[in-house]
Amino acid sequence: MKEVRVRFAPSPTGALHIGGVRTALYNFLLARKHKGTMILRIEDTDQNRFVPGAEEYILESLAWAGIEIDEGVSKGGPYAPYKQSERKAIYQKYAQQLLNEGKAYYAFDTEQELEAMRERLKSLHSSDQQYGSGTRMQMKNSLTLSDEEVKQKISSGQPYVIRLIVPPNEDVKLNDLIRGEVHVNSSQIDDKVLMKSDGMPTYHLANVVDDYLMKISHVIRGEEWLPSAPLHVLLYKFFGWENEMPQFAHLPLLLKADGNGKLSKRDADKAGFPIFPLNWTDPKTKEFSTGFRENGYLPEALLNFLAFLGWNPGTEQEIFSIKELTEAFTLERIGKAGAKFDIHKAQWYNQQYLRTKTDEELTAYLLHSLEKESIECTKEKALKVCASMKERVTYPQDFWEHGKFFFITPTQFDEQLISKKWNDDVVKYLSSFVDEINQLSTIDALIAKSTLEKVAQTTSISSGKIMQMLRVALTGGAAGPDLMMTMEIIGKEETCNRILYALKNFKIKVS
């Protein structure tokens, strides 16, 4: 196998879609697996859609996800520049070559004229409504105009594009690594614009020229490119690069979880999950979108989840580190059908990965949250809090979100539960419990438990009946980590105070 060189080639038109992250990941995995090169190329040939900050966003997203770039924008390399807007002269040269060889032509048709042509064909119910072999001789271009006219138009500054002469009725074969052989009749392909009137190439020309020059071995991209892939094959042929043509792999799309259609930001918003890797504010509309990172997804969990959306190793293993992924990955095992994006699975992965962290690592998350809240906390306490909450956490921020009571005396209580379960026995039991603790110099989980048992005996009230009320008094809520450990962590004073507060303020329901 020749050297594997793959590229991820986004255009900087906004935040990077999560599907783009998956495309980048598959490219990256293939590169790593074969000790090849992962290239990042920015396809910014559309000046109208350029969005400031988008390129930086893409770079930061990939870096966060752990998708490393070996060569390309921000990294440099032997085929620089890697930004298409900086390669204008190169595309012009190749377009000129096609022109010289009679494989392309100048076209001067205005937008209105093109529109009129399409309308005319539409009204004739023609199946092919395009600028191609059937129509090109009726249009305003260097095939129908005399050389003088063409020269005159160009020198007078009239806008023009360069179009490819697509031959009619030729079987164009494409061997897709995922879909197998795909045949398209060239009559279905129109005379695609290669160079736009602003002097920039279109995607089609630029990607073929760049992939060739950059010695790309595999083009791994979304399925939306499948219909234009035959055109790209044609271009390789016209340039005489057939033998250097990369292999194609068109990835199935990511679809919305409910209903049909491809995953869009709207759907994600509606379902309440992010669709972009990082937070993003559109500079034009000021619209804000949350990111996976800020929502607490770990990059390794996201990648594992993404990898399995359309690919699987054929074994029953579900958890794969990046390293394992690169070893197991093959293009052959990518599925053909679109995959619905179910955030539940992503959450599960996140939980799994969070759990593999050491208590030390988890502590960092908690400390980070606390810092934002300006709450001081010893390392020792943070360690205990995290250890006690580890099993019930999905996101790093849950340590704080679900464990506030470790640091702040609760002021909100589960009233419904109190009105149901707060009774004379509870008051009697907890009063006695406070008295017992007060006599101790300190409290830990073990002592708390034995004290509880002792009170249960002296009051003849089973502790099972009061535990939930003790929890509400201590934490405000009905669910949470081990209560004995909770008392140990908040300490004797706080434990007593909270129980005393409950004793004073919780009301027995009079029925």
Place this chain on the structure above:
RNA sequence: GGUCCGUUCGUCUAGGGGUUAGGACACCAGAUUUUCAUUCUGGUAACACGGGUUCGAUUCCCGUACGGACUACCA
């Protein structure tokens, strides 16, 4: 409309001419637990449809339906 691509539990998928069609997520139930969670056990649940080919088709072929992508001087 045209072209291309696709279709196994609700979701991600394994499988492949003869299987009790497997796993994971989610869901439900039970056990454990001071609660929630964890853990464990169990459960519901799928080959889109119709024709062929074949002794036999979910698997191969052809249609149909449905879905998707593309159909720009956007990528």
